[in-house]
Amino acid sequence: MAQTLTVTDNRNGKTYELPIENGAIRSVAFNQMKLDADDPLDHGLVCYDPASMNTASCKSTITYIDGDRGILEYRGYPIEQLAEKSTFLETAYLLIHGDLPTAVQFEKWKHDISDHTMVHENVKNFIGGFHHDAHPMGILLSTVGALSTFYSDANDIFDPEQRRMSVNRLIGKMPTIAALAYRHSKGFPYNQPDADLSYAGNYLNMMFKMLEPRYQPAPEIERALDVLFILHADHEQNCSTNTMRIVGSSHPDPYSATAAAIAALYGPLHGGANEVVLRMLHRIGTLENVPAFIASVKAGKERLMGFGHRIYKNYDPRAAIIKRMADQVLSITVTTPLLDVARELERIGLEDEYFVSRKLYPNVDFYSGFMYQAMGIPVEMFPVLFALARTAGWMAQWQESLLDPEQKIGRPRQIYLGKTRRDYVPMTERA
Ligand code: ACO
Helix, strand or coil: CEEECCCCCCCCCCCEEEEEEEECCCCCHHCCCCCCCCCCCCCCCCCCHHHHCCCCCCCCCCEEEECCCCCCCCCCCHHHHHHHCCCHHHHHHHHHHHCCHHHHHHHHHHHHHHCCCCCCHHHHHHHHCCCCCHHHHHHHHHHHHHHHHHHHHHHHHCHHHHHHHHHHHHHHHCCCCHHHHHHHCCCCCCCCCCCCCHHHHHHHHHCCCCCCCCCCCCCCCCCHHHHHHHHCCCCCCCCHHHHHHHHHHCCCCCHHHHHHHHHHHHHHCCCHHHHHHHHHHHHCHHHHHHHHHHHHHHHHCCCCCCCCCCCCCCCHHHHHHHHHHHHHHHHHCCCCCCHHHHHHHHHHHCCHHHHHCCCCCCCCHHHHHHHHCCCCCHHHHHHHHHHHHHHHHHHHHHHHHCCCCCCCCCCCCCCCCCCCCCCCCCHHHCC
């Protein structure tokens, strides 16, 4: 079977044969399709793809998604197996290094990460400057950006050792900064990391330890949080990962690029969705209000947050795992009447023609909010936890992009539809 695409330009009858490689054609091949081959100002055709609906911006070996079949794999391992058998730190290693670690490699990795959980005292002073009701996601993104001023050597991004240090520091410090943001908002003293606890257990320790000499997380909560981190660790070329890559393509230090990725994740259409889901449920409040809310969604006045996905048009495999886990966690924690509202929304969403015909299914954020809430984590912290886990994926994708010889500074084209050239008119002469 010929791996080419034949294109005829009907403006001048010319035919071009474009190679197909990995199921893709190169967009730059359209540059040769000029109306007049001799006109140096004719730059040929461009591909118009707002929101990158059908444009691959990179080749990647990290995460595979088949949205129609509900498949998500990290480095070839199905998300279901990782959620059942792995830990977040092991999964982070897998994402960054490409393979599961041996026992020796894993011990070193754990040590390297926990070695970097502390933050400089000045970082705490920096966080102390935020207003008490500052959103923790704003604190996280500013503080991660500020880390670049603490580690100026991190600019040397083509030095493998500097990259290794930055990756370890970012994965190590993210839970600490997240917990500091929470403790600051409460006016509580900051807790030190505990190197004897797991990654998730230490995060819970830094969040919730009060006067007890040693914090011991409930094993069910610790495991559930770890699984949530695994589920959020990477998701190929989503908005924030694309931001990480495109900002990284101008070669700043990784702290600055990660701050940009956090900003992209902050939006309610992306990582901010789980926070908005809970706020939506609070607003609906009771089962009686569900029909009016659904009517308003179907009238196009608002969205059923936590439903729909750009890629998953069948179901989100992460949502299926969380839904199963939510039942276990909620059986040992305080239950909330909002769960009934969520279940009713889900029931309607899976049956109603509006949602079915648009292939709108619950996504990862529909249930994760409940899990976090049941763990005592406040709503504002939900996107922070998403960013914390996604840092592993961002690091893997950033390194892959930097080392890809085909990548350059990211710079999309545009179709200019504005005014044609006109002369400046002094203000006094303008109508
Ligand atoms: N509620 C109601 N209608 C919806 C929803 C929703 N949540 N999502 C999409 N639709 C409708 C749109 O109105 C549109 O209908 P139309 O064809 O009649 O105009 C149709 O479904 C297609 O929607 P698009 O916006 O084109 O879909 P897109 O792929 O661009 O959007 C997105 C995906 C942003 C996730 C969207 O489904 C959405 O806004 N969902 C709610 C926010 C959310 O849960 N985000 C989390 C995503 S997962 C993550 O980031 C981890």
